[in-house]
Amino acid sequence: MSINYTCHAWLPDGKFVICTDLGQIMLVESSGEYKQLEIKDPSSKVKAFPISSVCSYYHGGQAGSDGKGSARQGFIVAGESGQMRVFYKVDN
Numbered sequence: 001m002s003i004n005y006t007c008h009a010w011l012p013d014g015k016f017v018i019c020t021d022l023g024q025i026m027l028v029e030s031s032g033e034y035k036q037l038e039i040k041d042p043s044s045k046v047k048a049f050p051i052s053s054v055c056s057y058y059h060g061g062q063a064g065s066d067g068k069g070s071a072r073q074g075f076i077v078a079g080e081s082g083q084m085r086v087f088y089k090v091d092n
Contacts, residue, residue, distance in 0.1 A: 001036070006051055012058040012073045013089070019077055023049035025087075039077070039085055049085075053078040 002020040009017050016028040023039040039049040058073040074088030 007054045009054045009056045009075060011056045011075060017054055017056070017075050019051035019054050021048075021050045023051055023079070025051070025077065037087075039079075049079050049083070051077045051079050 002022040002024055004021040005018055006021050007019050011017060014030045018026045018028065025037040025039070026034050027037065028034045039051070054075055054077050056073075056075045058071070060071050072088050074086065076084055076086050078084045
């Protein structure tokens with residue numbers, strides 16, 4: 001795990017996301033528990049995806065005929081060569 005933190009953001013649901021120069025993402029729950037993700041591009045010879053920016057987002061969505069909306073919340077990370085990755089919450 002890299003300790004070279006490059007960016008961070010609060011998410012709409014109260015979680016906190018921290019990113020590193022090696023493409024590692026730490027998603028911290030409000031309880032202090034965390035999950036670690038790592039971005040790797042299998043088609044690239046370079047193993048790391050250095051993250052330089054993170055932005056949270058929330059889209060409330062439109063209510064459908066069943067009365068339920070299609071809300072999306074998550075975050076977007078950006079790195080070298082203009083590459084971006086989008087992560088969003090999925091309710092099962």
